[in-house]
Amino acid sequence: MQCTEIPWIRREQAPLEAQPGHKGLPDALYGMQCSRACMNADELYSSCVDGPDYSITGAEVFRYAMSPFFYYCEKFADRGGADPPPGNVKGGSPYVDDMDRGTALDCTGDKDCFRECIRLMFDGQDEICNAPLLYLPEGIAGRPDILRKAEGRSIFGGHYYAPALVIMALKPRRDHEMQAAFYSYLLHRIQGRRPEFTVVDGRGGIHDSPAGDNTDSVPGNIEGMRRIDSGHVPPAEVLRRPWTSYSIKKALETGHLSLVLWLDGSKIRRLERSGIRDVSALAGTTTSTISSICRVDRRKAGILKGMARAAAEQKPIVFKDPEVDDTGAKSFLAVETERIDNRIEMSGAAVLVRDESGERRRTFEGDGMMDGISGFVRGSTVYYWGRRALTLAESSGGQMPRGMRNLMEIFAESITFHLPLVDPEHISREMGHPVENSVPGECIALRNIHDWLLSKRGQGSP
Secondary structure (H helix, E strand, O other), X not given: OXXXXXXXXXXXXXXXXXXXXXXXXXOOOOOOXXXXXXXXXXXXXXXXXXXXXXXXXXXXXXXXXXXXXXXXXXXXXXXXXXXOOOOOEOOOOOXXXXXXXXXXXXXXXXXXXXXXXXXXXXXXXXXXXXXXXXXXXXXXXXXXXXXXXXXXXXXXXXXXXXXXXXXXXXXXXXXXXXXXXXXXHHHHHHHOOOOOEEEEOOOOOEEEEOOOOOHHHXXXXXXXXXXXXXXXXXXXXXXXXXXXXXXXXXXXXXXXXXXXXXXXXXXXXXXXXXXXXXXXXXXXXXXXXHHHHHOOOHHHHHHHHHHHHHHHHOOOEEOOOOOOOOOOOEEEEEEEEEEEOOEEEEEEEEEEEEEOOEEEEEEEEOOOHHHHHHHHOOOOEEEEOOHHHHHHHHHOOOOOOOOEEEHHHHHHHHEEOOOOOOOHHHHHHHOOOOOOOOHHHHHHHXXXXXXXXXHOOOOOOX
């Protein structure tokens, strides 16, 4: 893929000093000595690769920004403990490497491509795709999706380069911004000027950040990563795939607050500053105190307290009779997804129907699958898992079944589970009913969860 194939990259770029949000950074070389400012391409290349091989990359900064424990798991945990790929995603993998893109450089090997990149920078190339950047005196490297030229002094003369990160997500998260900020930091080291940076989302939306945003935290992140590389193990916390099961096991050993599903990072930090550092302590805290610290209403504070108690005791707690049917026909719908042109779409589905004649299953795919599903489940209550499944089904076209109910919502409103799992296969296994990791397996898991919820009616805790 050539840079010019990305429409947004051709937009006019105003000089840094004229851009909104510019913080008044001087149009000068940041701390650069004249001897370096006068370097040619070969001399700059030599100065940037003068050091040991790199150990910190942009992709690793992204993982560290997600969670120091995630960074640790990716580098040091036994891959045998990782979760299997999700069974309801075609070609699914735990995460997508957004950096695997085409290149405009005619070279092989990071160092050779970096040399070519420097030559293009001195020549004033408008944009450079997928070029490796190295600054080995500090052991750092990265590969931004795009380097674009902007007006302003740097080691290259009257222009400098700013990085752009292209992501699959529909909205940038902090970890994306930290990765882009790392590229800005890396370019500062190479060209002597700290550039602004851009994140482009999966819809093509452009999110600009002025020079200096988040880059002050980059050295601290690098230091934290080097500590982990040297043997430090960060506190275990619950992670997303591919380390969900492994991280939960480790978090249970210490009672980490991330075991409570509704506690985000900011709430956890506020609780820890108040001396509440694990789920046992949270379970023993009054509802009014939790409400004040976490800035939630008393109802939600009570749920957080119950979740903490369940995690501390490592058993589910029923606080409301589950609203599931014990009569009539029931169907359990699981959807299969596929990524197409930066979109997640429904590519298939599986349904398990249970009525007075027994159970029967069927899979659906292709055009008109929702019409087929509606006919297959007619006359039954249809259970699915999560709003995302319903949204995907609705967007696939065709007639939607009647009587659809979100089993995940019913579960969350009635049971405080001892593990923060939102994956029905995981929950079914925890209940003692293992299922295969597939779309038909998810249907069986939904049936198992439904029946388990039925068995908990009348067991509400005070």
